[in-house]
Amino acid sequence: MLKIKSLSKSFDKGKTFALDHVSFVIKKGSVCAIVGESGSGKTTLVRLISGLERPDDGEIVLSNEKVASLTTFIPPERRKIGMVFQEYALFPHLTIIENVMYGIAKHKDKKQIAKEMLDLVGLEGMEKRYPYQLSGGQQQRVALARALAPKPSLLILDEPFSNLDTMLKTQLRNEIFEIINSTGVTVLFVTHDTQDALTVADEILILHKGKLVQKDIASNLYTQPTNQYVASLFGKVLSLTSEIQQDFNCSFDKGKSFAIRNEHIIASDHQPNRDYYVKSKVIKSIVLGDKIQLTVKLPSGVPFTISMSAQPVTDEVYLGFNKGAVLEFGRL
Numbered sequence: 015m016l017k018i019k020s021l022s023k024s025f026d027k028g029k030t031f032a033l034d035h036v037s038f039v040i041k042k043g044s045v046c047a048i049v050g051e052s053g054s055g056k057t058t059l060v061r062l063i064s065g066l067e068r069p070d071d072g073e074i075v076l077s078n079e080k081v082a083s084l085t086t087f088i089p090p091e092r093r094k095i096g097m098v099f100q101e102y103a104l105f106p107h108l109t110i111i112e113n114v115m116y117g118i119a120k121h122k123d124k125k126q127i128a129k130e131m132l133d134l135v136g137l138e139g140m141e142k143r144y145p146y147q148l149s150g151g152q153q154q155r156v157a158l159a160r161a162l163a164p165k166p167s168l169l170i171l172d173e174p175f176s177n178l179d180t181m182l183k184t185q186l187r188n189e190i191f192e193i194i195n196s197t198g199v200t201v202l203f204v205t206h207d208t209q210d211a212l213t214v215a216d217e218i219l220i221l222h223k224g225k226l227v228q229k230d231i232a233s234n235l236y237t238q239p240t241n242q243y244v245a246s247l248f249g250k251v252l253s254l255t256s257e258i259q260q261d262f263n264c265s266f267d268k269g270k271s272f273a274i275r276n277e278h279i280i281a282s283d284h285q286p287n288r289d290y291y292v293k294s295k296v297i298k299s300i301v302l303g304d305k306i307q308l309t310v311k312l313p314s315g316v317p318f319t320i321s322m323s324a325q326p327v328t329d330e331v332y333l334g335f336n337k338g339a340v341l342e343f344g345r346l
């Protein structure tokens with residue numbers, strides 16, 4: 015289990031926080047993905063947990079042991095954390111098995127354990143090869159074998175698939191998480207790819223400007239995002255400002271903010287069977303195979319782009335949505 019309590023880090027004496035009083039728990043054996051745009055604090059969080067940085071405030075507890083606080087600092091090599099990075103970080107002059115043995119050098123059965131780990135990641139028979147003789151995906155499996163060999167309490171995967179092309183990435187991601195799940199290790203998976211997070215994580219944690227904005231299971235993040243930023247990470251949304259509410263002839267609570275996912279808006283050449291709708295002028299249409307991408311101008315003048323199934327394009331289309339699909343965010 016990993017417990018983070020009010021963890022903070024600033025690099026400019028408290029003027030701005032790279033990480034701003036972040037608290038969360040990852041249950042033993044579960045996979046938690048950390049998602050956030052560039053600069054949101056992901057790397058800072060990883061560096062604090064792994065012991066490469068000291069916190070300004072808060073504490074980190076790993077498997078019931080306090081590893082960092084204002085008064086405690088357990089060095090990285092004693093934290094029982096395995097790491098897998100984007101860059102593989104294998105030693106080029108060591109063979110595959112020597113790379114895996116590196117982290118368990120003092121263990122009397124190191125060769126046996128390293129062999130078992132290589133078998134686990136599907137690289138049996140490749141022990142004597144050097145990293146340059148392996149593909150990117152194979153090198154990443156070696157990095158995983160090396161990280162798992164010391165039986166870590168926590169495995170941190172830091173953008174591990176960013177160097178790989180899309181097809182290989184999906185296949186390797188699924189294989190790697192199958193292996194990881196079979197070991198029961200607790201995982202912190204850092205990614206900017208929401209699709210990866212949705213596919214493999216038990217819970218997803220969203221960081222924004224150093225703050226934790228939501229931690230939830232995937233389906234809740236989609237259906238009940240806490241704000242528009244979280245909503246927009248999982249697909250395009252139209253913000254239902256007061257002028258857009260007027261366009262659609264609806265009126266919601268003035269003290270809150272609202273949005274609708276683009277995929278919950280229907281575009282049609284006739285009046286749709288929806289709670290709210292508006293007739294809009296088509297200003298641009300692009301045919302994309304079996305879909306058309308339409309850009310329309312709402313009566314308020316706001317442009318909006320939506321895709322609909324291919325059909326003869328008219329000058330005007332109706333856009334409509336149902337009340338039940340509206341996303342509601344907290345008080346302004």
Ligand SMILES: Nc1ncnc2c1ncn2[C@@H]1O[C@H](COP(=O)(O)OP(=O)(O)OP(=O)(O)O)[C@@H](O)[C@H]1O
Nearest residue numbers: 025031032050051052053054055056057058059206
């Ligand atoms: N050593 C440092 N000195 C000064 N500022 C830093 C340092 N490390 C990080 N920061 C700042 O802290 C904030 C968070 O950075 P961090 O690297 O944690 O973000 P990130 O989410 O990992 O971004 P990316 O996805 O681009 O790696 C940024 O504003 C960054 O400029």
